Amino acid sequence: MTITSAGPDHSGTDEPVRLAVLIGSVRAGRHGPTVARWFTGEIAGRDEVAVDLVDLAEADLPPGMDRDPDPGLGARLAAADAFVVVTPEYNHSYPAGLKAAIDAFHAEWVAKPVGFVSYGGRSGGIRAVEHLRTVFVELHGVPVRDAVSLPDYWTLFDDDGALTDEATTQATRVLTDQLVWWGRVLREARSRHGQLV
Numbered sequence: 001m002t003i004t005s006a007g008p009d010h011s012g013t014d015e016p017v018r019l020a021v022l023i024g025s026v027r028a029g030r031h032g033p034t035v036a037r038w039f040t041g042e043i044a045g046r047d048e049v050a051v052d053l054v055d056l057a058e059a060d061l062p063p064g065m066d067r068d069p070d071p072g073l074g075a076r077l078a079a080a081d082a083f084v085v086v087t088p089e090y091n092h093s094y095p096a097g098l099k100a101a102i103d104a105f106h107a108e109w110v111a112k113p114v115g116f117v118s119y120g121g122r123s124g125g126i127r128a129v130e131h132l133r134t135v136f137v138e139l140h141g142v143p144v145r146d147a148v149s150l151p152d153y154w155t156l157f158d159d160d161g162a163l164t165d166e167a168t169t170q171a172t173r174v175l176t177d178q179l180v181w182w183g184r185v186l187r188e189a190r191s192r193h194g195q196l197v
Contacts, residue, residue, distance in 0.1 A: 016050040017183035019043075020080035024087040024098035026057040031119060031153060034161045036086045039117050039148070042172045048180050052076055056101050069104035077108035082115070082183035083141075084175075087128050089120035094128035102135060109141040111189065111196045113182035115175045116147040124151035140196055142186065144178040146171065 021040055025032040033055065040051050054077075060070040077083075087094045102109070114136045118125025126149050133143045148171045150156055156163050163169075190196075 016048055017180050017187070018050050018052065018079055018081045019084060019179060019183070020052045020054050020076060020082070021084045022086060022098075022101070023053070023055045023057065024085055024101075025095050026097035027095070030057075030088070032086050032088065034157060035117060035119050035150065035153065037161055038157070038163050039084065039086065039172065042169065043176050046176065046180075049176065052080065056097055059101060061097070061100050061104055073101070074105055074108060077105055080108075080112065081187045082113045082179045083109075084115045084117055084179070085132060086117045087119075087125060087132065089118060089123060089125040089128040092127045093131050098132075099135070102139070106139060107195065107197075109136060109139045111140060111142065111186050113142045113144050113179050113186060115144050115179050117150070117172075117175075118147065119150035119153035122151055124149035124153075142182060144175065144182060146174045146178055148172055148175055 021036055023030075023032040023036045036053060036055075040053055043049055043051065054073070056073075059073040061073075085098070087098060114132075116129040116132060118129045120126075120128070126147075129147055129149075136143050148168060150163075150168065156165055156168075158164070
């Protein structure tokens with residue numbers, strides 16, 4: 001996907017897209033922080049994106065939903081124009097902690113694009129992403145088409161957390177382009193027309 005200008009922009013959409021990158025695994029020994037740091041490092045030089053790295057392991061989420069969710073996390077999600085969910089694949093799906101975090105909020109996801117960076121074994125986490133797409137659609141989020149998938153992720157990173165696969169670098173650019181485009185369009189739509197639900 002190539003983004004081109006269609007003429008003068010009078011909508012204020014030249015402001016950076018506020019992108020919340022969620023580390024979806026909360027397990028001990030998780031690889032999510034390494035993947036998230038790599039992804040945010042890849043897009044760090046893009047002026048059209050402002051990144052907020054959100055580690056769900058640091059959030060105070062009620063396991064039984066018997067009290068209000070973490071207000072600090074809610075404020076960060078509400079401030080975002082777009083999301084990237086970094087998720088492993090556990091038993092052909094995504095982590096329970098991630099589902100708890102998604103379910104704890106509603107309006108924060110509405111009419112905002114959601115992208116995915118997944119990692120796992122041979123499948124690279126794509127089955128987890130397919131499940132997540134339907135969840136975010138139900139919440140009126142807008143999953144974008146392309147994603148980044150890291151199969152056999154333990155072979156892809158060096159000791160410093162760097163990844164050297166050129167195809168994955170290209171996939172990261174494509175995903176970020178889509179999130180910037182949709183992030184701007186939907187931010188403008190929310191500004192003009194108010195909240196969807």
